[in-house]
Amino acid sequence: MRPYIPKDNVQAKSYYTDRYYVAPQVPKEDVSTDEVFAADLAAISAKFEVKESYLQVGQLVVYINAKDIYGVLEFMRDELKYTQLTEMSAIDWLAKDNTFEIFYQMLSMTKRKRVRVKYFIENGQAVDSVEKLFRSADWSEREMYDMFGIVANNHPFMKRILMPYDWQGHPLLKTYPLEGDEFAAWYEVDKIYGKEARDIIGPEIRDTSRVDRYDSERFARLGYEVPKGTKITGDEPKNPNPYQEEGGVFLIKKFDKESSKIVDDPQR
Amino acid sequence: MAQHKVNYTQDGGLPVALTSIDKIVNWGRSNSIWALTYGLACCGIEMMASGASRFDFDRYGTIFRASPRQADVMIVAGTLTKKHAEFIKRLYDQMTEPRWVISMGSCANTGGMFNTYSTVQGCDRIIPVDLYLPGCAPRPETLQYGVMLLQKKIRANKAGNAQKAKRLM
Ligand code: SF4
Numbered sequence: 235m236r237p238y239i240p241k242d243n244v245q246a247k248s249y250y251t252d253r254y255y256v257a258p259q260v261p262k263e264d265v266s267t268d269e270v271f272a273a274d275l276a277a278i279s280a281k282f283e284v285k286e287s288y289l290q291v292g293q294l295v296v297y298i299n300a301k302d303i304y305g306v307l308e309f310m311r312d313e314l315k316y317t318q319l320t321e322m323s324a325i326d327w328l329a330k331d332n333t334f335e336i337f338y339q340m341l342s343m344t345k346r347k348r349v350r351v352k353y354f355i356e357n358g359q360a361v362d363s364v365e366k367l368f369r370s371a372d373w374s375e376r377e378m379y380d381m382f383g384i385v386a387n388n389h390p391f392m393k394r395i396l397m398p399y400d401w402q403g404h405p406l407l408k409t410y411p412l413e414g415d416e417f418a419a420w421y422e423v424d425k426i427y428g429k430e431a432r433d434i435i436g437p438e439i440r441d442t443s444r445v446d447r448y449d450s451e452r453f454a455r456l457g458y459e460v461p462k463g464t465k466i467t468g469d470e471p472k473n474p475n476p477y478q479e480e481g482g483v484f485l486i487k488k489f490d491k492e493s494s495k496i497v498d499d500p501q502r
Numbered sequence: 503m504a505q506h507k508v509n510y511t512q513d514g515g516l517p518v519a520l521t522s523i524d525k526i527v528n529w530g531r532s533n534s535i536w537a538l539t540y541g542l543a544c545c546g547i548e549m550m551a552s553g554a555s556r557f558d559f560d561r562y563g564t565i566f567r568a569s570p571r572q573a574d575v576m577i578v579a580g581t582l583t584k585k586h587a588e589f590i591k592r593l594y595d596q597m598t599e600p601r602w603v604i605s606m607g608s609c610a611n612t613g614g615m616f617n618t619y620s621t622v623q624g625c626d627r628i629i630p631v632d633l634y635l636p637g638c639a640p641r642p643e644t645l646q647y648g649v650m651l652l653q654k655k656i657r658a659n660k661a662g663n664a665q666k667a668k669r670l671m
Binding site: 397398405410411412413414415418421422423425426435438439440479483486 | 529533584585587588591612613617618619620622623624627628654657658
């Protein structure tokens with residue numbers, strides 16, 4: 235990991251160049267300080283290999299081997315009463331050591347405890363689907379595939395869930411640019427009008443705050459409108475823009491500000 | 503029978519008004535702008551508020567329709583994602599001419615705060631837009647004013663020839 239660099243001038247530099255900043259860690263405690271977790275950990279480590287374990291913010295974190303994940307979650311669900319998989323996804327550590335960290339957040343309603351099961355996989359390696367154990371893993375694993383490109387084996391419908399099916403790239407990878415790559419920039423134009431329309435439509439304008447009051451092709455100053463393409467000098471006449479045209483509107487009574495009653499009592 | 507008889511020469515005159523075809527067609531069009539129900543994100547809530555009792559779009563003759571085939575104006579109210587881009591084009595093509603488009607809110611105008619890979623940077627990349635309403639979200643008054651301006655725009659154009667086909671290509 236690269237060291238933390240202070241980003242003082244956030245205004246001028248709207249995007250942090252350092253996208254691999256690692257937040258400081260909350261202190262870790264030993265598992266033996268909590269009886270329930272200590273018993274759970276002993277039960278898990280009796281059947282499976284536990285690489286590392288600690289308590290963090292009152293939750294148990296367990297690192298296991300990738301091949302054990304289905305067995306561990308089944309054991310936790312059936313024997314240890316962790317009946318809900320509330321969340322699962324991946325963390326991109328490709329820049330550090332070419333791995334992904336996969337986490338499963340488990341909840342036990344009877345014990346009122348949460349356990350996070352984690353393991354590392356190599357880049358390009360597939361994980362085992364736990365969709366047969368927890369229905370919530372169905373969409374989570376599809377999202378993981380969509381965002382990181384990690385395939386889950388034995389998943390019933392391993393397709394993208396958020397991005398369109400014909401999308402290329404996995405947007406939550408840290409190497410993916412926030413504003414999209416070449417494919418993303420032209421996606422809608424290519425799909426609807428075809429590649430030959432790129433010249434006509436032109437590239438995306440990403441600076442949304444750009445306003446040029448001397449450009450009368452694309453911008454108009456409210457109340458000082460001029461015909462399109464006029465050269466702006468700065469002393470355009472004020473252009474009152476009443477709702478109704480001067481001659482009045484056919485069959486509609488002319489609105490007359492003077493003769494109308496203005497109610498200025500807020501309570502009326 | 504006799505009590506239904508109206509004396510046209512006395513009770514407010516003959517029910518006849520003279521005008522040009524342009525004016526009467528534009529009068530009809532501009533006072534019955536049926537809008538496509540098309541709330542894409544949070545701006546859609548303001549669009550609904552404009553249609554509801556406090557702001558009351560019905561008095562402009564603007565009634566929300568659930569089908570593009572019955573709609574005259576498409577109010578693009580919200581964030582247009584790239585996944586949805588092909589559908590906005592399809593809905594626009596399904597609307598009968600003459601048709602108009604109001605782009606409501608920063609997202610539909612320019613992509614707004616979503617300077618990301620998944621948001622279309624302005625719905626005018628896909629369909630031609632008549633009016634851009636600034637704001638995030640624009641107040642219902644802005645949308646009302648937008649509809650008034652659109653009425654004015656409709657009245658200012660000739661109705662005789664069918665509206666020039668507005669397509670990007
Ligand atoms: S302009 Fe603002 S209110 Fe409207 S859709 Fe975008 S984010 Fe929501």
